Amino acid sequence: MKKESFKQGITDGIPIALGYLAVSFTFGMMAVQGGLTIWQAVLISLTNLTSAGQFAGLDIIIAGGSLWEMALTQLIINLRYCLMSFSLSQKLRRDEPWGHRYGVAFGVTDEIFGVSASKPGKVSAFYNYGVMSVAIPGWTFGTLLGAVSGSLLPDFIMSALSVAIYGMFLAVIIPPSKKNKAVFLVVLGAMAVSALFAWVPVLSKVSSGFVIIITTILVAGIAAVLCPVAEENEKEEAHEA
DSSP states (O other): OOOHHHHHHHHHHHHHHHHHHHHHHHHHHHHHHOOOHHHHHHHHHHHHOOOHHHHHHHHHHHHHEEEEEEEEHHHHHHHHHHHHHHHHHHBBBBTHHHEEEEEEEEHHHHHHHHHHHHHHSSSSSHHHHHHHHHHHHHHHHHHHHHHTTTTOOOHHHHHHHTTTHHHHHHHHHHHHHOOOHEEEHHHHHHHHHHHHHOOOOOOSOOOHHHHHHHHHHHHHHHHHHHHHOOOOOHHHHHHHO
């Protein structure tokens, strides 16, 4: 079953890898243009796996910011991954060893969390490993390509590549929204709350990192109360290997 889970993860991770390839291409170009070496840019992508965090961190590096500024920025932007990890810890099979849980936590991104959370029932850590095995190389290789390409591509192509990840994320959330009313309502709720933070003058001053965290806690909390999910039979979970 582990082998099948891993293969399914690879299949589901291919669209994510293609989306990451386009976005990290931009990061690679910006990193080299900002003064980083090719391998420094690649190392950042290989060890961080966070588009917003990397772009924000790159700005701080180029501006010569302090380590405290970098740490605080990354904490605010990436704190949402803690929430995603909490959720995935409940999604994983109960008998998953802690080592596998830590491995899964390393690879938590918005998109990887999205495909894992949308799978019915409990998820094997090997499913996440399958997704990560193509998503992480896609993100890293895209950075390498962008860093090597430098400024060869025109601006309008780079602009088009930068929106590819949004289309890919829509492909992650739309299918389960069609099948599950609760998921559909959560998506609508998240869109509504995000719109409030974007359009209301006072709320628009909140940083994007905190907007994601507040939206996640608020919408997920309401959904958990209104649409609780019954615990699956633990004996059945134990047989999922």
